[in-house]
Amino acid sequence: MTKTATRTWQEVRPQRRAAIPEGLWLRCPGCARMIYRKHLEANLHVCPECHHHYRISAAERVDQLADAGSFNEMFTDLAPADALNFKDLKAYKDRLIAEQIRTGSSDAIKAGRCFIKGRQAMVCCLDLTFMMGSMGSVVGETITRAIEHATPDPALNKPGLPVIIVSCSGGARMQESGLSLMQMAKTSAALARFDDAGGLFISVLTDPTTGGVTASFAMLGDVIFAEPKALVGFAGPRVIQQTIRQELPDGFQRSEFLLKMGLVDRVVHRSNLRTEIARVIDYTGK
């Protein structure tokens, strides 16, 4: 269902907006200490005192992950459409334009080729700053194209690339309803083909990863890393609390809990992420 865009970028005035509120000093939500903003940025948006991992945008994530200047963004021609003519308290069309203006991105994902410590990879980063990183058709299509692009094909003498997806998302995007839901099947099916072809997929779970994103590609990694204390789950804590009507245990649905339950391979500090990814790429010979 491809249509040609009627809007152009000229109508969209981007404003750079970090995931962190403005101000020279900020109070860390982890330890309540005051942190100098420059120090936080230099420390990959991790609190130098308590190692609280701040939420970051896709652009910042790519900057942190890729070797300097190596990121080559792809699939940027995709833009969201409103096939359902969805309207809640606000029309989805208006919501999209507002988000596009606010973030300067066309949807909640950045994808492209880059080098990580000198190893080539296909990287997709979900963007929490755009509609809570929710997966609609554009996110699903971008991830699927990225996976297909990275799938090895001996017939074409195409070696393929390791795929790294950094997830942070509220789940499937309600405003695209059934079409969002189908992105779960689409990305999972693409990963099945990638898997058949012997590709390496490293999934990185960051705060928060929930709903339809967790229940599709995010939990399908050959190797699954999670950032410390990231909220990762299928249902949100509030929904669970309403269902079972009792307090949830401390640390429930956090990375360390998932590690204990055997659902992720490693909890990885943000400063080690590049090293750990490079190491797995080397071990798998990709």
Added chain:
Amino acid sequence: MSAFYQLDFEKPLSALEQEIAEAQGRFDREFPSRSPTAGLAPEAALDPLGSVTMLDPQAQRLLARIAELRESHRRQLAEIYGKLTPWQTVRVARHPARPQTRDYIAMIARDFAELHGDRRYGEDPAIVTGFARIGPHKAMIVGHQKGKETAEKIACHFGCAHPEGYRKALAKMELAAKHGVPIVTFVDTPGAYPGLGAEQRGQAEAIAVNMREMSRLPVPIVSVVIGEGGSGGALGIAVADRVAMLQNSWYSVISPEGCAAILWKEANEQTNSAAAQSLRLTARDNLSLGIIDAIIPEPVGGAHRDPRGTADQVRQWIVQSLDELIRKPVQELLDGRYARFRSMGSWLEQAPSAVAADPMPAD
């Protein structure tokens, strides 16, 4: 007819239903030998070539009256069901008397050999699995079960499966695939169970793995949404070559209440209705969005009024779909399944040149 549970939009019919019951009761009392319980339906008695002339005029008048009332009831019912709103459709899809997976198995399958357990953690009654024969085909049936009596409902968590349910489904589907048996799934769930144990045991992983594996199982898979198609919990057994929905079922990324609670900040009759409308969750909407391949019609007044009539339609569609699919070579089947989901979604595509000519303005 729905004596215990009545949908609010069916209320206009209740006076009529009562009148029919009264007239019927009178007929039975006054003409016991002619009563339907004696083996003769009033419609049959009215047949001009039949026995109507043998009845006395009073009985004739009463029968005519009953037939008239029934016809009027049928007409009004058809009218109500002809213009159900999406939210009303959701309510029909949840009707407690609506047939469930086990009912369909009883009505359309023969020689059902139920198989239990995921061999890892436990047995989840919210998903029923087993070999069966449907028409000329062998099949592995996999379906959500909501439960009928209170005890069964609780055991099934009202159709909300746990990870062990999804893993059981996959284990049995893999068994079927290994032996070349096609797979038939019945979708009927408000969503996967959102609870402590479900999260601990990897609900998200179970659903994700099911979708990935179903996309490459080398046997035909057909799915029917028979009631509720709630989000990932539904899709976890619905990655199929052909997907159909019953006319009064729904299929969407979230339930109308869930959507209303988040986007309208509160779930009530009005916001639920608005959410159901916006979500485009009816069979017709899903067909137009390219998410399903067919709508299976229900008898007038919904599946709960005529389970057998509904089951016949369901069986026909399944048999016909399997007839087509089993002829396909495996690679063609798998390519078709991949292409089916690959094409889903809606987006705008700017020509790369347009992007280059119209670069994003800098800060």
